[in-house]
Amino acid sequence: MLTKDLLKYTVRTDKIFPKYVKPNDAEALGFAKHLVEVYASAKGQKQQNLLDRLKQHPKSGSPLFNGLSKLLEDRCAFADSENELEEQRWELFTKAKDLRNSGLMSISDFQNAMVSCSGATSFAQVESQLYGDLPEFRVVQDFEPIDPVDLVHRYNASQIQGLILRSRSLSIIVRDKDAIKKRRFLQRLKFWRLLAEIDESADELKINLSGPLSLFDKSATYGNRLSNFFPNILLMDKWEIKAEVKIGEKVLGLELDSSKPIKSHYGGFKGYIPAEFKEFINIFNALTEDQRKGWVAIEGEDVLNLGQQSYSVPDFSFQNKKGKRIHLELFHKWHEMQLKQRVESLKQSSCDELILGVSGELMGPEKVTEMLGKSRASKAKIFSFKRFPTPKAILAYLS
Secondary structure (H helix, E strand, C coil): CCCHHHCCEEEECCEEEECCCCCCCHHHHHHHHHHHHHHHCCCCCEHHHHHHHHHCCCCCCCHHHHHHHHHHHCCEEECCCHHHHHHHHHHHHHHHHHHHHCCCCCHHHHHHHHHHHHCCCCHHHHHHHHCCCCCCCCEEEEECCCCHHHHHHHHHHHHHHHHHCCEEEEEEEEECCCHHHHHHHHHHHHHCCCCEEEEECCCEEEEEEECHHHCCCCCHHHHHHHHHHHHHHCCCCEEEEEEEEEECCEEEEEEEECCCCCCCCCCCCCCCCCHHHHHHHHHHHCCCCCCCCCCEEEECCCCEEEECCEEECCCEEEECCCCCEEEEEEECCCCHHHHHHHHHHHHHCCCCCEEEEEECCCCCHHHHHHHHHHCHHHCCEEEEECCCCCHHHHHCCCC
């Protein structure tokens, strides 16, 4: 994602307008093609070599060049993580201290001893292990290639994402005749764990999202999820967004729609399912038929209308041989408001086919039990989980 200094926009009165690059812009495509080639050829090299080569370009100081370069750097994988390198560094420091305390020795003897105890082939390699997380030592292990035109689209999307990251609120209207696409869109909204109010009609979805700056802890994690969700909006046929963005001490209005030819770098909605969801479905269905009581787990496909403009987008559904379905909706750390609203909706609804799973980070077992007690009349089924629900927890509610 682009850093704050790489965001390009203009401000007129109380509005903010991102600066886009045309997908067929000759200069942008030239930069993109050159940069992709440089990064692709950097595998196995130190990052400093890569940076030196980038600086050789006559326009390496331009904002567009640096912005495209930053997006490509995000597509690189480096040989070791910072945590691993820090651990290695302290191990080497400890070994060096032990050697110094063991008695007098020459510099060459010390260096040879360090090489021997560290498993390196030379003292120069030992030195590189000390500061391998610095640019001059980090090695580019892999690079995910991208088409130059797609990189320009990614740059335009990132300009918007960078502003959304600094938003106080975000309103979305999406229009799409494909009901499955709208369902998938809502499922991704839930997967990104965003605070949303949803109003669905036959022709459109209206969604109001809280921005990271509206939360008490101003969480960077939530802001990243919100901005990373944005490319899903680009997959819809027609869309509009409105946001309040804080830049410095000013709060500015951001208004955009699908008239801008920006391509999403996310895959289409068809067949999309998060990795941990796939794993849960596979584990559940791998049980014997007796163990799973004849139920089969599938990805949630339905949108449940609970009345009073309240909608549930289940994460999973469980179907038996008779075709009956029981649904599971998960609530994570950011979903306290939605959980309370869901329980209230279930009190007024005749729906008894929905199970609610609540993350322990949001609400402990005692509070879940208390909430369950208040909602017994609605037949609400609520349980808590730690990292992710287990089949055993679900099976307790499948009769």
